[in-house]
Structure formats: structure tokens, C-alpha cells
Amino acid sequence: MKxxxxxxxxxxxxxxxREILPRIHSLFPVRVVYNRTSSVCNEVPLEGITCASVPSELAEACNIIFLSLTDTEAVESILFGDNGTSKYLKRGTIIVDLSTISLEGTLRIHERLAKSGIKYLDSPVIGSVGAAKSGNLTSVCGGDESAFNRVRPLLASFSSKIFYLGASGNGIRMKLINNAVMGINMSAIAEALNLSGSIGLPKSKIMEVLLTGGASSRILELKRDKIERGDFSPEFSLEHQLKDLRYAVEMARDAGLNPEFSSAAEKLYAAAATEGLGKDDMSAVASGGVSGAAKPHKEVRV
Ligand SMILES: NC(=O)c1ccc[n+]([C@@H]2O[C@H](COP(=O)([O-])OP(=O)(O)OC[C@H]3O[C@@H](n4cnc5c(N)ncnc54)[C@H](OP(=O)(O)O)[C@@H]3O)[C@@H](O)[C@H]2O)c1
Structure with missing residues (x-):
């Protein structure tokens, strides 16, 4: 593709x-960007890129549009709200939605845009800020296959693994499964580490040993240093992890299932958010006083 x-x-x-944009732009020039809070455009290097003042401006100029937004509400407001893009999009335009939103919202948006000949790909990403920076995300994509093939070289600029999963919604289904397992896993780690004070084993030792055997996990590998240092500055925020657990529980219930582990993790994350940890990293559920931690944190009961 040229x-x-x-x-x-x-x-x-x-x-x-802000990490994915420069990777795409270094291979295929991006014409226009938009961010709700316009001052953010001054914080991100945008050489050769115009910053639109309303999303509709971008819709008129582009035939492939990436979205990287918080949740279903944000995506629907950008597409269908006042000054939203949908009225201005040309037939055949492809929307590549990198956001993690609900399955129900994904299917609704797909159906609504399809009526105007717009192809909507649910194409969320697995991996965090570091993987985005180095181009090592995983893309999981659902929707029209020819649209997917057209954008595949663009996805490859930031994802080293790309899965086309077929029907619309399958990208989000896969992403919600991934984030439910990740949230359950992190909750299990939090439970183990919060035993530390009562049973007299240091958290650092518990993590060191867990990492050697079958109880190890990628999320423990990735978050161990943050937990050790008590540095809960956000990579993937706790409130976003909570949102994804809620979407995952909703998806399972709509399929007639009772997802007990995801529901338990959702409760833990909701309690942590209520205690004011929502803007912290998702690993802050394990922040109950890591030995030697630089920054003491509020305990979250599991
Ligand atoms: N961070 C990660 O590690 C990670 C990894 C994989 C997937 N994800 C998913 O990727 C998406 C983005 O995550 P992020 O960490 O980049 O989130 P973030 O830092 O919170 O950024 C969210 C973006 O959405 C915009 N936004 C929020 N509500 C909006 C609304 N109502 N209307 C218009 N714009 C709105 C924000 O604009 P403002 O600047 O105006 O607030 C901002 O540009 C989320 O769905 C997340 O679950 C994140």
C-alpha cells in the first residue's frame, strides 16, 4: 500500500x-489530529500535522481515522455528538478504533456507521505505554476484512503482533477477555501481597519467589518494580482497568454466564477507585505498604 x-x-x-501517533506518522504521514483538550496539541510534537479545532474538520480531510479514546461514551461523543465526525465522513472511510469500549457499544456504532457506508474496525491494543513506544503492541481486530487488509500496514507501525479475528466485535471480545484475565491476575497478586504484613514475609520476597514458578505471570513481571518502589504513577490507570472489568462482566452476563472471578476483581477495583486510587496505575491494588516503598500508599482490603 502506498x-x-x-x-x-x-x-x-x-x-x-501520543505514543502510537508518531509511529504511524514516521511511516505514513498523518494529516490532521484532534484532542478534546486542545492544549494537549502543544505538548505533543506534531511536525507537519494540523491540529483540528473540532472533530468534523478532521472528518472532511481524511479517509482513514484512528480513535484512541477512554470509553464508549467518548467514542460516541466524537462520532455522533455536536460537531462529531459522522455527518462529514465520506462513504468508504475507515474508522480504526483502538479504544477499549463495550461490546454492546461496538456493535451499535458498527451498525450505525455501516448505514452511511463507513467501515468501522474494532481494533483495540494489548500492551501498555512502553510497548506502544517501541512498536510492540498486539492488535486484535474485528470487522470488514478488506478494510482490515487496507489498514494492516498502519497497524504494523505500532504492533508487532496483529490478529484479524473476523466479525465485527471480535476484536473487542478478545480485548475484554484479555483485560479480565489481567485484572483477575493482578487481584490475585494483590491478595497474596496484602498477606505479607500478617504472615511476616516481605512483599519483595513473595514476588521474587512467585516469579520462579507456575504462579508467575506477565503482569507480575511488568509491575514488580512499580510495586517494589511504591511508584503507582499511571501507565494503565486503575479506573481504565475497572472500566474494562465492567465491560467484561457485562459481556459475559449478556452471553448468559456468571463470571465470578471477573466480578470479584471488579469489586476490588471499584473499592480501590472509591478509596481515591482511580488515577493511579492499575497495580495500585497491591499498594498496601510494600516493604521499603518510597511512597506509602493507602491499603486496599481484598
Ligand atoms: N494506557 C494503557 O496502558 C492502555 C493499554 C491498552 C489499551 N488502552 C485503552 O486505550 C484507550 C486510551 O487509553 P489511554 O491510557 O491513552 O487513556 P487517557 O490517557 O486517559 O486518554 C484518553 C483520551 O480520550 C479523550 N477523551 C476522554 N473522554 C472524552 C470525551 N468524552 N470526548 C472526547 N475525548 C475524550 C481524552 O481527551 P482529553 O485530553 O481531553 O481528556 C484523551 O485524549 C482506553 O480505551 C484504554 O482502555 C490503554
Missing amino acids: SQDYSLGFIGLGRMG
Whole structure:
């Protein structure tokens, strides 16, 4: 695919968007970006890219538009709200939604856009800010296959693993399964580490030993240093992890299932958010006083 076939737009310069955008732009020039809080455009290097003042401006100029937004509400407001893009999109435009939103919302948006000949790909990403920066995310994509094939080289600029999963919604289904397992896993780690004070084993030792055997996990590998240092500055925020557990529980219930582990993790994350940890990293559920921690944190009961 030649770069002149693409007229690219990007909406959402949050933690992920601001890492993914330069990777796409270094291979295929991005024309226009939009962020709700316009001052963010000054914080991100945008050489050769115009910053639109309303999303509709971007819709008129682009035939492929990436979204990297918080949740279903944010995506629907960008597409269908006042000054939203949908009225201005040309037939055949492809929306590549990198956001993690609900399954129900995904299917609703797909259906609504399809009526105007717009192809909507649910294409969320697995991996956090570091993987985005180094181009090592995993993309899981559902929707029209020819649209997927057209955007595949763009996805490859930030994802080293790309899965086309078929029908619309399957990208989000896979992503919600992934984030439910991740949230359950982190909750199990939090439970183990919060035993530390009562049973007299230091958290650092518990983590060191867990990492050697079958109880190890990728999320423990990734978050061990943060937990040790008591540094809960956000990579993937706790409130986003809670949102994804809620979407995962909703997806399972709509399928007639009772997802007990995801529901328990959702409760833990909801309690942590209520205690004021929502803006911290998702690993803050294990923040109950790591030995030698630089920054003491409020205990969250498991
Ligand atoms: N961070 C990670 O490690 C990670 C990993 C994988 C997937 N994800 C998913 O990727 C998406 C983005 O995550 P992030 O960490 O980059 O989030 P973030 O830093 O919180 O950024 C969210 C973006 O959405 C915009 N936004 C929120 N509500 C909006 C609304 N109502 N209307 C318009 N724009 C709105 C924000 O604009 P403002 O600047 O105006 O607030 C910002 O650009 C989320 O769905 C998340 O679950 C994140």
C-alpha cells in the first residue's frame, strides 16, 4: 500500500495515542489530529500535522481515522455528538478504533456507521505505554476484512503482533477477555501481597519467589518494580482497568454466564477507585505498604 493512498487522521492524544501517533506518522504521514483538550496539541510534537479545532474538520480531510479514546461514551461523543465526525465522513472511510469500549457499544456504532457506508474496525491494543513506544503492541481486530487488509500496514507501525479475528466485535471480545484475565491476575497478586504484613514475609520476597514458578505471570513481571518502589504513577490507570472489568462482566452476563472471578476483581477495583486510587496505575491494588516503598500508599482490603 502506498502512503499516498492514505489520508490519515488521529483522534485522542492520551497516554496511548501520543505514543502510537508518531509511529504511524514516521511511516505514513498523518494529516490532521484532534484532542478534546486542545492544549494537549502543544505538548505533543506534531511536525507537519494540523491540529483540528473540532472533530468534523478532521472528518472532511481524511479517509482513514484512528480513535484512541477512554470509553464508549467518548467514542460516541466524537462520532455522533455536536460537531462529531459522522455527518462529514465520506462513504468508504475507515474508522480504526483502538479504544477499549463495550461490546454492546461496538456493535451499535458498527451498525450505525455501516448505514452511511463507513467501515468501522474494532481494533483495540494489548500492551501498555512502553510497548506502544517501541512498536510492540498486539492488535486484535474485528470487522470488514478488506478494510482490515487496507489498514494492516498502519497497524504494523505500532504492533508487532496483529490478529484479524473476523466479525465485527471480535476484536473487542478478545480485548475484554484479555483485560479480565489481567485484572483477575493482578487481584490475585494483590491478595497474596496484602498477606505479607500478617504472615511476616516481605512483599519483595513473595514476588521474587512467585516469579520462579507456575504462579508467575506477565503482569507480575511488568509491575514488580512499580510495586517494589511504591511508584503507582499511571501507565494503565486503575479506573481504565475497572472500566474494562465492567465491560467484561457485562459481556459475559449478556452471553448468559456468571463470571465470578471477573466480578470479584471488579469489586476490588471499584473499592480501590472509591478509596481515591482511580488515577493511579492499575497495580495500585497491591499498594498496601510494600516493604521499603518510597511512597506509602493507602491499603486496599481484598
Ligand atoms: N494506557 C494503557 O496502558 C492502555 C493499554 C491498552 C489499551 N488502552 C485503552 O486505550 C484507550 C486510551 O487509553 P489511554 O491510557 O491513552 O487513556 P487517557 O490517557 O486517559 O486518554 C484518553 C483520551 O480520550 C479523550 N477523551 C476522554 N473522554 C472524552 C470525551 N468524552 N470526548 C472526547 N475525548 C475524550 C481524552 O481527551 P482529553 O485530553 O481531553 O481528556 C484523551 O485524549 C482506553 O480505551 C484504554 O482502555 C490503554
